[in-house]
Amino acid sequence: AKQTGKNKLITFHPLPTQQRFASQIQMENDLRKAITENQLLLYYQPRLELSTGQISCLEALVRWNHPLHGMIAPADFIPLAEESGLILPLGEWVLREACLQKARWLAENKLDYQVAVNISPCQFQDEDFADKAIHIIQQTGINPSYLEFEITESSIMQNMEKTIAVLDKLCSKGISISIDDFGIGYSSLNYLKEFPIHCLKIDRSFVKNIQNNSNDWAITNAIIHLGHALNIQVVAEGVEDVGQLDILKETTCTTIQGFLLSPPISAYEIEQTFYMNDNRPVMIS
Numbered sequence: 219a220k221q222t223g224k225n226k227l228i229t230f231h232p233l234p235t236q237q238r239f240a241s242q243i244q245m246e247n248d249l250r251k252a253i254t255e256n257q258l259l260l261y262y263q264p265r266l267e268l269s270t271g272q273i274s275c276l277e278a279l280v281r282w283n284h285p286l287h288g289m290i291a292p293a294d295f296i297p298l299a300e301e302s303g304l305i306l307p308l309g310e311w312v313l314r315e316a317c318l319q320k321a322r323w324l325a326e327n328k329l330d331y332q333v334a335v336n337i338s339p340c341q342f343q344d345e346d347f348a349d350k351a352i353h354i355i356q357q358t359g360i361n362p363s364y365l366e367f368e369i370t371e372s373s374i375m376q377n378m379e380k381t382i383a384v385l386d387k388l389c390s391k392g393i394s395i396s397i398d399d400f401g402i403g404y405s406s407l408n409y410l411k412e413f414p415i416h417c418l419k420i421d422r423s424f425v426k427n428i429q430n431n432s433n434d435w436a437i438t439n440a441i442i443h444l445g446h447a448l449n450i451q452v453v454a455e456g457v458e459d460v461g462q463l464d465i466l467k468e469t470t471c472t473t474i475q476g477f478l479l480s481p482p483i484s485a486y487e488i489e490q491t492f493y494m495n496d497n498r499p500v501m502i503s
């Protein structure tokens with residue numbers, strides 16, 4: 219399960235994660251250690267602007283490189299982190315590391331992209347979330363406007379007044395907000411007019427069958443036009459092939475993310491792949 223040289227796709231350990239740990243407690247203890255002992259790492263997945271063929275944003279996605287069990291996917295440890303409360307220190311680590319990587323790229327005059335960081339509902343509900351986040355960003359010295367927070371519909375629907383206060387605070391510092399996995403949560407469209415939201419990321423389940431399912435096409439098309447009308451950016455997630463891309467272009471989609479462009483890759487691989495050619499990925503030119 220190690221990453222080999224130029225091989226872009228990270229391969230996770232084949233055994234189910236639960237079976238690799240003697241118990242839930244063991245896994246929780248290991249995860250606690252992982253946060254302080256540098257076993258976590260961030261991969262980055264680019265977002266592409268179709269009009270310019272340029273990358274606009276890199277989404278940070280956490281991985282756990284366990285010393286014995288190899289690489290573990292976030293789906294296998296984020297739920298445990300949420301249950302155990304470890305999501306708070308983990309989330310702080312992710313935000314700090316994403317800011318530090320952005321600072322390195324800025325210092326080297328490389329890669330002038332925004333960085334998107336996923337925020338779990340538990341983190342978002344934390345009383346001090348906004349203050350802590352702003353503090354971390356300030357410690358790293360980067361301009362908050364380089365950052366986007368990806369939150370889910372469930373994060374923002376719990377307490378509208380509190381949500382507005384948190385989002386306003388973040389936005390006043392220049393941080394952008396996107397709604398991740400848009401369309402699959404329980405939410406009202408009302409919040410799109412109440413909350414300062416910059417971007418909707420259409421859940422990849424709608425994009426998957428956009429070529430042969432007319433309902434998926436209709437929903438995707440409607441979200442894209444809703445975005446245009448409300449002046450909110452829309453990103454299609456999970457774009458895997460050219461057929462999907464062609465249909466998305468017809469629906470006037472402006473921005474895509476997915477394996478077609480690139481899977482999540484290490485910071486080093488990002489530099490190797492996207493620093494060249496005026497930041498223009500080969501597939502579009």
Ligand code: C2E
Nearest residue numbers: 279280291292293312336337338456457458476477478482
């Ligand atoms: P997400 O934020 O919706 O991220 C997109 C996920 O879809 C990533 O999985 C990515 O590798 C995958 N993906 C991207 N393009 C494609 C595609 O074309 N096809 C397919 N089949 N999949 C694609 P990953 O990295 O395993 O992350 C899974 C989820 O774990 C994320 O979903 C996010 O909810 C959570 N997550 C990851 N990193 C963090 C983190 O640092 N903090 C928090 N709170 N959650 C995280």
Ligand code: MG
Nearest residue numbers: 277336368398
């Ligand atoms: Mg995301």
Ligand code: MG
Nearest residue numbers: 398399419455
């Ligand atoms: Mg998503």
Ligand code: MG
Nearest residue numbers: 398399421422
């Ligand atoms: Mg998702």
